[in-house]
Amino acid sequence: MIKKIGIAGTAKNTGKTTATMSLISRWPSPASLAVTSIGYDGEEIDNVTNLPKPRLHLTTGSIVVTAEKCLNAGSAVLEKLEKLELQVPLGSLFICRVRRSGLVVLAGPNSKKTLEQTVACLDKYNVRVLLVDGALNRLAPMGIVDGLIIATGASRNTNIEELAQEAQAIEFLLNLPQLTIQEPALHVTNLLIERNLKVYSFADCTHSFIEFSGMVDIKPFTRLTETLSQCPSLPGLVFSNPIKLLLCGDLLKMSLLIRDYCREGGNVGVRSPLSLLSVTINPFYPLYNKANREFVKSWLDADEMWSTMSSRLKTPVVDVVRQGEDALYQLVMEAVNGKCQN
Amino acid sequence: MTVSKKVVLAPMDPVHDIGLKMIRRALNEAGHQTWLYPPDYSAQEIINAIIEHKADTVLVSRTLGYGVEELLARFVDLLDAAGLREKIRVAVGGMAIRPEFAAELGFDAGFGPGTTVEEAVAFVEGREYTLAEYATQKKRYDLTSDYHYTFHHANIKKLLDQIAGQILSWSQGKSSPGIGRALLRQAIIEENQAGKDAASLKKEYARLCDEVISNYYTKGTLHPQTRRLEKSELDALSDYLKLTNSRMRAIDLRHTRSKPAVFVQYGTGCPSLDIGHIKVAEAWGADGVVHFDPSWGARTEGFMEGYQTHQEDGSVITPENLQCIKSSLLDTTLWQVRAHRGVNTPETVVLAANAGADLTKINIVYGSLGGGTDPERLLVDGVQSIKFAAGYNMPFDVVTNEELSGVPAHKAFAGMLIVANLALQLGAQPILQPLFCNSPEVMINGYMNDNYIDFNIAKILALREIVDAPIWPGAPIGFLTQTEERVQSSVSTCLHAALAASCGVEAISIASSDEAYSGGPIAAASRVDTLKAVKESFRFLGKAKIAPTEQAAQWSQEILSGIEKVLAQVAQEGDFAQSLYKGLLGTREDGAYPGRAGRGTVYKVHA
Known part of the structure; x- marks a missing residue:
């Protein structure tokens, strides 16, 4: 069964592609590796900052999943193995084998469902691991991966302390335990705005569990926990996967609310957990120079960033550029060899 | 019939919701249900609206800035997390x-600048979109069919007929090596078409050529400035054409007008490079292309054969080079091969017609006074060339480029009208080509000190007062108003184009923005400059008109009376060749010099 490793970022320019590239470079057997992107990997220059972007270089034998218009866009020679019945803005998706090493441009499945369908199609090509490169701050398609790498850094926030607090919240939410519900639960689809709360009778909730299948935004969730705190016994809260919690709009507040809820005796968990393998950090950020009206390359103190983040997180923190390819690779290999939760 | 869709439109932007409003109107007209939300709706509110309305499509718009990508990405993520991503189609515009x-x-689709409302509607309806301007079959122009060539000025017509009579009478029983080669070329083509060996005809042909060309047929050597295109180069050209034509979507420049047709000129020396320029021009809306040959081609007797490239400006005329160019053209592209000024004029008409050209260019007067060919030679060759053009049913323009040498417009026009009327007598279809230019005469007399409009309109008014004939200002429009600065050149070109459109002329020739001052080959990007500028000027003008000052009418009358006076002098002279030598259509002081190429080569033939 293919192990799916996602590399998601908290923002643009946090080092997703660099992390992906470090794994590709270190990978010992290209034929066992497939790579795709939930966005578009191939720009030489960032379309907002005008600064250069890292590129993906694949070696002969690797498998890639990309869109039709990207097939000849890089220097690598790709052999089409299969056309998928999936469309993205750059055309139909193809599974290809790299016939001659070189740069590739990737625009792969861009939703959770299409990523699932793609994985199913990859089964027959003897792929052991699929690396799913993220896009910007997008997380939703990563809901199906077995192991997740979160890339964060100065591009997200130049305040290292705040960055560490956010990373802690992410770690906490991603590590929520798996809960299996044995008894009937109150099923809730989406809590996007406070008005959605009226659909359900939370104040009179007699269920032992409330199961959320959709999206939960921080505002209605805050109101919900206030309401539930009035109930004689706190129902357990089960989310379909932790990624949905990361999209709530305020990670710090969400982690505090859940901690408080648990402290008051509530049980909170997820139906499908996923493993956070590593948090990678990138001290680089594009600084806007008002005088020249252009972005310039800037860096925070890498040592300070690494030590602060490492001291706050249980998850291994890796600065890919400074620590080299091996650090991240070893973590991924451990996961591939059986430590992934899925 | 399209199933009615439920569409949520959300401008995630404080101001820019105009596009969505336009799309909404079109969607409503197409019978779809729409909900347009205010710009201050959050992603969560928009998604909630999608759920409430059970929408199947959502269109969002947003201008780009730092952080906006994350905002839009989060919107898509929320859709996915809410379990909606597989149920709805989502597009972003901006x-x-x-x-x-x-x-x-x-997103499923992204709509950038240039997106039409129809494209967004097609996305909503889940059908493949073909841009309207592409879908509309581009018109192939016929520049002459709307004209009856009726003369409105009786005296000018009388004088022109008198002069035509003199020319036809003078040229009777005369021939030249140029005419001999043209007749042989016709015979060679016929032999080739019949699958026969034309070796003996080519031997005869070689005897009528200058040594450098004759050597091609007798020794296999090329002109020193040319070389053969190699097979690999021709194969690469073929691949390029296949790829380019598969992607080519020719656009129409004219907005709401039906004319003018827009021509560009090419002649880099290399057929491959020419074709690259032609494809760029076609892609950006040119309706026609004009072949420029090397300057030595006008004064060197004879043409070579084969695929050849030339190391300087001007692309060598050979049967194969012309066929190569023709094979690259879109069906809608008009093709003109110039034959107007040299000792190969008759054969150029023959080759052009057989290669499939739509138009040629013949002017005895300009070729004699500004183009370097002996008046007698070009007169006898010109008459035969016009006969060939009439026989091939191939219209030609009569250019007045001698204006650029300093010849006043009325003299240049008199020469143009003499050739045009001669053509009508011989059953051909002439097109008048006055210049839209800041010529030496204009500069000296200050005709354009205030504006570029009055004198150019005066020329059109004068010609229209004389004859109902197609007019094709050139070549290119705005000559000597453009500078080395690309923006200035593009603006000048497009304003002259708007003026020409306002005058209702049939066609125009435009320069690239670097054409007048290019230190080397013209850049493809500079062709795009002026084509886009012209498109924008037509969009600006629509069916409106540019009004001249009262000066235009006065100058028009002066040009008209000047033409009449010159024609009277030429008719009085009685010998058209002598009129050219004597400067009645342009003196040495004006800057016109009777050419010397081919002097003494006219000979008598027995009937």
Whole structure:
């Protein structure tokens, strides 16, 4: 069964592609590796900052999943193995084998469902691991991966302390335990705005569990926990996967609310957990120079960033550029060899 | 019939919701249900609206800035997390949106600048979109069919007929090596078409050529400035054409007008490079292309054969080079091969017609006074060339480029009208080509000190007062108003184009923005400059007109009386060749010099 490793970022320019590239470079057997992107990997220059972007270089034998218009866009020679019945803005998706090493441009499945369908199609090509490169701050398609790498850094926030607090919240939410519900639960689809709360009778909730299948935004969730705190016994809260919690709009507040809820005796968990393998950090950020009206390359103190983040997180923190390819690779290999939760 | 769709439109932007409003109107007209939300709705509120309305499509718009990508990406993520992503189609529009960007953000489609409302409607309806301007079959122009060539000025017509009579009478029983080669070329083509060996005809042909050309047929050597295109180069050209034509979507420049047709000129020396320029010009809306040959081609007797490239400006005329160019053209592209000024004029008409050219260019007067060919030689060759053009049913323009040498417009026009009327007598279809230019005469007399409009309109008014004939200002329009600065050149070109459109002329020739001052080959990008500028000027003008000052009418009358006076002098002279030598249509003081190429080569033939 293919192990799916996602590399998601908290923002643009946090080092997703660099992390992906470090794994590709270190990978010992290209034929066992497939790579795709939930966005578009191939720009030489960032379309907002005008600064250069890292590129993906694949070696002969690797498998890639990309869109039709990207097939000849890089220097690598790709052999089409299969056309998928999936469309993205750059055309139909193809599974290809790299016939001659070189740069590739990737625009792969861009939703959770299409990523699932793609994985199913990859089964027959003897792929052991699929690396799913993220896009910007997008997380939703990563809901199906077995192991997740979160890339964060100065591009997200130049305040290292705040960055560490956010990373802690992410770690906490991603590590929520798996809960299996044995008894009937109150099923809730989406809590996007406070008005959605009226659909359900939370104040009179007699269920032992409330199961959320959709999206939960921080505002209605805050109101919900206030309401539930009035109930004689706190129902357990089960989310379909932790990624949905990361999209709530305020990670710090969400982690505090859940901690408080648990402290008051509530049980909170997820139906499908996923493993956070590593948090990678990138001290680089594009600084806007008002005088020249252009972005310039800037860096925070890498040592300070690494030590602060490492001291706050249980998850291994890796600065890919400074620590080299091996650090991240070893973590991924451990996961591939059986430590992934899925 | 399209199933009615439920569409949520959300401008995630404080101001820019105009596009969505336009799309909404079109969707409503097409019978779809729409909900347009205010710009201050959050992603969560929009998604909630999608759920409430059970929408199947959502269109969002947003201008780009730092952080906006994350905002849009989060919107798509929320859709996915809410379990809606597989149920609805989602597109983003905005000034900086491209397909790559839409892919990066996770949308199904991205609509950037130039997107039409119809394209967005097609997305909503889930059907393949073909841009309207592409879908509309581009018109192939016929520049002459709307004209009856009726003369409105009786005295000028009388004088022109008198002069035509003199020319036809003078040229009777005369021939030249140029005419001999043209007749042989016709015979060679016929032999080739019949699959026969034309070796003996070519031997005869070689005897009528200058040594450098004759050597091609007798020794196999080329002109020192040319070389043969190699097979690999021709194969690469073929591949390029296949790829380019598969992607080619020719656009129409004219907005709401039906004319003018827009021509560009090419002649880099290399057929491959020419074709590259032609494809760029076609892609950006040119309706026609004009072949420029090397300057030595006008004074060197005879043409070579084969695929040849030339190391300087001007692309060598050979049967194969012309066929190569023709094979590259879109069906809608008009093709003109110039034959107007040299000792190969008759054969050029023959080759052009047989290669499939739509138009040629013949002017005895300009070729004699500004083009370097002996008046007698070009007169006898010109008459035969016009006969060939009439026989091939191939219209030609009569250019007045001697204006650029300093010849006043009325003299240049008199020469143009003499050739045009001669053509009518011989059953051909002439097109008048006055210049829209800041010529030496204009500069000296200050005709354009205030504006570029009055004197150019005066020329059109004068010609229209004389004859109902197609007019094709050139070549290119705005000559000597453009500078080395690309923006200035593009603006000058497009304003002259708007003026020409306002005058209702049939066609125009335009320069690239670097044409007048290019230190080397013209850049493809500079062709795009002026084609786009012209398109924008037509969009600006629509069916409106540019009004001249009262000066235009006065100058028009002066040009008209000047033409009449010159024609009277030429008719009085009685010998058209002598009129050219004597400067009645342009003196040495004006800057016109009777040419010397081919002097003494006219000979008598027995009937």
